[in-house]
Amino acid sequence: MGKRLNYKNAFKRASKVLSDKRLSNKLVAEAKETLTSRAKASEKISQLKNKIFTLIRLVKAYTKGKYREISVKSMLYTVGVLIYFITPMDIIPDFIPVSGFLDDASLILWLYSHLGQELQQFMAWESKQEEK
Template sequence: MDDFRVLIRLVVAYARGHYRQIPPDALVVIVAGLVYVVSPVDLIPDFLPGGFADDAAVIIWVVKTVRSELDAFRAWELGGGAVSM
């Protein structure tokens, strides 16, 4: 869950122009994953039992794919670059 929050904070910081040290392809992966999670169109509809499993799988894959970028963003936040939401 913490990684999910970091993904959101990273996108917000990028959108506000506070954090730009991320390759465009990694940003696309993150935004696409977040859009999938909030989209009402899912592989497994959320109202069905286990309906959030596909959302969790997507976020797990996104986090694994951009792990180094998340770590760099966390370091940036710890260094004083954090932006309040």
């Protein structure tokens, strides 16, 4: 029962996921699992592993209420990208060698560029939390 998901659908679902702690936790768990399996299958995804884990940690910190110094719009983009990432059938199915992972990788790189300073601030906050 593969579902076809495009960027717009992922972003529509993001609002629902972000407002429901149970769904947010499920997204975080599925994103970690998907990342682990895809990093083994794709060199491109493997290269982005740290970036994706940062996005996962951002969603986790936000949904737990620990970090809120980011716009809601940026969080919706982040959740939307993670939803798109974990969905089995997207614009270019992942079972198509190389190309299937490129759309995921491109979207993750776009998000990093889009979040820019907000993501840098999160990582600085996260580093301070580790020092405590």
